[in-house]
Amino acid sequence: MLIGSAAAALDAPDERVMLTVDGHISTTNSGEQALFDRAMLANLDWRTIETYTSFTEGLNRFSGPTIASLLEAVGAQGAKLRAVAADDYAVTISIADAKKHGAILAMEHNGQQMGIRNKGPIWIVYPQSKAEAEAHTYYVQMIWQLVRIEVLAQAG
Incomplete structure (x- = not known):
């Protein structure tokens, strides 16, 4: 569903x-x-974070565009995201929370491009401390093999 009567346009993807x-x-x-x-994702606000996760050992480095920059690029107007993986597994994520905590769409893990076999090609990753990772603070939100994001309407 589009907001407004006419949508602005993004360039079309050249690759897969x-x-x-x-x-x-x-x-x-x-x-x-x-x-x-x-390439389009790489042109967004690309960040590298060092973080712990509940799914990896030790401190890891992840790189990818911020969720905030993706949402700005598409003119998102909503309160939540429905993030969907390649196997149709889906989670709901608060836009405000993802922005506040600087979540990224990780496409590289420790300097290597991520593939489907290692939680890629896109994995939503939140910067977190070792204690947060051990407590599973962002366990549900950190969906991997991400293929689709639906911007859901404002709460209400």
């Missing part, structure tokens, strides 16, 4: 689509969706 964003967005490149290839 890695991520589809839809829902309450105003900037698209394929009907009511925004499709992103690796």
